[in-house]
Amino acid sequence: xxxxxxxxxxxxxxxxxxxxxxxxxxxxxxxxxxxxxxxxxxxxxxxxxxxxxxxxxxxxxxxxxxxxxxxxxxxxxxxxxxxxxxxxxxxxxxxxxxxxxxxxxxxxxxxxxxxxxxxxxxxxxxxxxxxxxxxxxxxxxxxxxxxxxxxxxxxxxxxxxxxxxxxxxxxxxxxxx
Amino acid sequence: xxxxxxxxxxxxxxxxxxxxxxxxxxxxxxxxxxxxxxxxxxxxxxxxxxxxxxxxxxxxxxxxxxxxxxxxxxxxxxxxxxxxxxxxxxxxxxxxxxxxxxxxxxxxxxxxxxxxxxxxxxxxxxxxxxxxxxxxxxxxxxxx
Numbered sequence: 001x002x003x004x005x006x007x008x009x010x011x012x013x014x015x016x017x018x019x020x021x022x023x024x025x026x027x028x029x030x031x032x033x034x035x036x037x038x039x040x041x042x043x044x045x046x047x048x049x050x051x052x053x054x055x056x057x058x059x060x061x062x063x064x065x066x067x068x069x070x071x072x073x074x075x076x077x078x079x080x081x082x083x084x085x086x087x088x089x090x091x092x093x094x095x096x097x098x099x100x101x102x103x104x105x106x107x108x109x110x111x112x113x114x115x116x117x118x119x120x121x122x123x124x125x126x127x128x129x130x131x132x133x134x135x136x137x138x139x140x141x142x143x144x145x146x147x148x149x150x151x152x153x154x155x156x157x158x159x160x161x162x163x164x165x166x167x168x169x170x171x172x173x174x175x176x177x
Numbered sequence: 178x179x180x181x182x183x184x185x186x187x188x189x190x191x192x193x194x195x196x197x198x199x200x201x202x203x204x205x206x207x208x209x210x211x212x213x214x215x216x217x218x219x220x221x222x223x224x225x226x227x228x229x230x231x232x233x234x235x236x237x238x239x240x241x242x243x244x245x246x247x248x249x250x251x252x253x254x255x256x257x258x259x260x261x262x263x264x265x266x267x268x269x270x271x272x273x274x275x276x277x278x279x280x281x282x283x284x285x286x287x288x289x290x291x292x293x294x295x296x297x298x299x300x301x302x303x304x305x306x307x308x309x310x311x312x313x314x315x316x317x318x319x320x321x
Contacts, residue, residue, distance in 0.1 A: 048211035052203070056219040063226055064309055135278030136208035136287030144213070145293040149272035152293075153261065156300055160254055163304040167247065170311040172240070 001115070004041055011037045022079050028065045032058060049140040180233030189231035196224040200302075207294035208287040214297030221298065222305035229313065239310050246307035253299025260289050260296060 011034045018030035035058035042051035113119055130142040144152050180186065204217030234242075264273035272289075279286030 049213065049216075052212050052216045053219070056216055056223060060219055060223050060226065060305060060309075063223070063230070064312060067230065067309070068312055131281055134274055134287055134290060135281060136290045137282050138208050138210060138213070140211070141208045141213050141287070141290050141294065145208075145290045146272075146274050146288075149261065149293065152297070153257065153272075156254060156257060156297065159301065159304050160250070163247075163250060163308055166308045167243070167311050 003044060007037045007041050007044075020079065022076055024069050024074055024076050025066065027076065028062060028069065031065075032062045035061075049138075181231050185231050189227055193224050193228055196227070197221060200224065200298075204294055204298040205284070205291065208290040209282060209284070214294035215301050217294070218298035218301030218303075219305060221302040222309070225302075225306045226309050229310070234313075239313060243307050243310040246303045246310060249303035250300055250307060253296050253301075253303060256296035256299065257293060260292055264289070 014030045014033040014037070018027045018034065021027050021030065035054065039051050039054040039058065042048075042054055126143055126147060127139065130139045130147075131137065134142045134146040136142045136146070200217045200220035200223075202217075203212035203220060204214055207213035207217065229239075261272045264275050265271045267273075268275040274288040274290075276288040276292075278288055285291070
């Protein structure tokens with residue numbers, strides 16, 4: 001348990017560094033530290049499927065970020081500018097909604113079962129019926145590709161849409177000179 | 178995109194096959210061990226991205242392989258929906274596991290799950306690679 005909290009504190013520090021540092025390359029590396037901490041936390045709570053996905057997605061996104069930074073600019077020019085009135089307004093609004101969210105979160109967290117003692121109303125059925133009904137030994141694959149395959153189809157649609165969006169934004173045909 | 182130094186190219190030559198085979202292993206054993214179509218597809222996309230970064234490529238070639246990657250991605254999506262519709266046709270329910278279950282822990286078990294993994298790996302791998310290629314080709318677009 002204590003190592004999870006250590007990783008949480010480390011992630012919060014790395015996220016602050018990622019938003020506040022002037023060099024974009026260092027910001028991307030801090031972002032990678034956050035992502036790999038999530039992967040290590042998945043391993044610590046025994047979720048190897050999620051850990052593998054987290055690690056490989058993190059590596060590929062960092063490579064894409066670094067490739068883009070090498071082609072454009074290293075310096076984040078938005079940091080260190082003077083505060084204008086609209087900035088102050090947005091900071092005040094952000095603090096207000098953060099407070100509301102924090103109160104709601106504290107009240108919601110009191111309703112949750114203790115860590116490691118989930119209620120498992122649906123999940124126990126999945127665990128019981130996973131191997132006999134689908135024949136797959138990996139329970140995660142059984143759930144995402146058999147019991148809840150429609151959810152996976154929606155996820156695949158999201159990815160498809162994002163690829164279409166990137167290709168449409170970065171196209172060369174029909175672009176104004 | 179410009180290539181990298183000789184050291185990077187040599188190490189890429191040695192490693193790229195292993196990375197690719199590891200991705201294929203993760204996909205094909207997705208219903209037996211941790212992993213699956215998504216993770217394996219991203220690993221394969223990583224191998225392809227490594228090749229482009231190490232060896233570089235010209236603007237025309239990037240555009241061509243982007244088109245090819247989009248075709249592979251659409252094939253993966255159609256395969257996934259096709260498996261779902263086959264379940265609808267043959268067993269009456271969308272995404273029905275209509276194939277025989279097989280012996281647990283065998284490579285050919287789990288009905289449609291391994292085929293869904295393969296379809297998703299096509300989709301994810303080719304999709305991420307085409308995102309990377311279209312971002313990598315952007316400089317040439319601006320120059321045109």
